[in-house]
Amino acid sequence: MTTLSQKLPAEVERTEQSSGPAGAVPSLAPVLAVRDVRIGDRSAGREIVHGVSFTLTPGRAVGIVGESGSGKTLTCRAALGILPAPFEITGGSVEIDGGDIDGLSPARWTGLRGATISAVFQDPASYLNPSIRVGAQIAEVVRVKKGLKRRAARRRAVELLRSVHLRDPELVGSQYPHELSGGMLQRVLIAVAIAAGPRILIADEATTALDVTVQAEILDLLADLRERTGLALVVVSHDLAVVAQLCDEVLVMRDGEVVEQGTTEDVLHRPRHEYTRLLIAEHQQYGLEKFLAPGEDA
Numbered sequence: 001m002t003t004l005s006q007k008l009p010a011e012v013e014r015t016e017q018s019s020g021p022a023g024a025v026p027s028l029a030p031v032l033a034v035r036d037v038r039i040g041d042r043s044a045g046r047e048i049v050h051g052v053s054f055t056l057t058p059g060r061a062v063g064i065v066g067e068s069g070s071g072k073t074l075t076c077r078a079a080l081g082i083l084p085a086p087f088e089i090t091g092g093s094v095e096i097d098g099g100d101i102d103g104l105s106p107a108r109w110t111g112l113r114g115a116t117i118s119a120v121f122q123d124p125a126s127y128l129n130p131s132i133r134v135g136a137q138i139a140e141v142v143r144v145k146k147g148l149k150r151r152a153a154r155r156r157a158v159e160l161l162r163s164v165h166l167r168d169p170e171l172v173g174s175q176y177p178h179e180l181s182g183g184m185l186q187r188v189l190i191a192v193a194i195a196a197g198p199r200i201l202i203a204d205e206a207t208t209a210l211d212v213t214v215q216a217e218i219l220d221l222l223a224d225l226r227e228r229t230g231l232a233l234v235v236v237s238h239d240l241a242v243v244a245q246l247c248d249e250v251l252v253m254r255d256g257e258v259v260e261q262g263t264t265e266d267v268l269h270r271p272r273h274e275y276t277r278l279l280i281a282e283h284q285q286y287g288l289e290k291f292l293a294p295g296e297d298a
């Protein structure tokens, strides 16, 4: 089985860098620029995603919401250079840290994934090797991507498990994936994703499968990483409340189209598109009101 570390290897400790607290760094150069990206299905000869644009500076977070099949995951995969066949980028551009990803060699991608751009998806168990202790899996990422010796990598793995607020990180590190709960696994996956100190983290429905309490803890963790390390986030969620809590900007997608885009405040308080209004109405019953209350800390 391919582990996440092999797919998306990972650097750490951006803590002391220049980015400062979340929301306070609008003038920094974008770490991720997605410009009018179009994604096509080569086999069917049709376009699936019809132009998505956003830029992300350190410490900022952009959310992508929209119905199932609207192209959220394909957009993320395009930015990560892992679009599955038969899909391909057919227009526009993606720049990571100022460099266009078009025509990047596999070796350059290996250098970027994990160390610059990383991702957490739903279903953490499928991204971990079931027969290797989770601490060893994280240590391997650190060893490969950061060049740490075996023993230092093990220590670093424990620190990473602690940094994702797992109690008793030594014990967790010695366990196999099947011994951990969904919430713990999701934290382990975040630890793997941040092990090489990426500047961009894409969280695609990363909390969807979790119960409300665990979901809230994971969201706090992402917000904390963002503030402490200047991590830039792309947050994909069905749940507007998740995006309201974490993101500065929101894109609303429907059927491969961005139907509305703006600051979280504008899109959620003053939606212009009927579909956005519908999404908001759907979410009201789940307590979105509390995120929409004026003046409240999101």
Ligand SMILES: Nc1ncnc2c1ncn2[C@@H]1O[C@H](COP(=O)(O)OP(=O)(O)OP(=O)(O)O)[C@@H](O)[C@H]1O
Pocket (backbone or CB within 6 Å): 048, 066, 067, 068, 069, 070, 071, 072, 073, 074, 075, 084, 238
């Ligand atoms: N591996 C795949 N094989 C075939 N079709 C796919 C594949 N991945 C995505 N698609 C199709 O591409 C379109 C966009 O899918 P995508 O996964 O990006 O949607 P999404 O917005 O992430 O949906 P969800 O909210 O359900 O995760 C959909 O029509 C989907 O059926």
Ligand SMILES: [Mg+2]
Pocket (backbone or CB within 6 Å): 072, 073, 074, 204
């Ligand atoms: Mg998806």
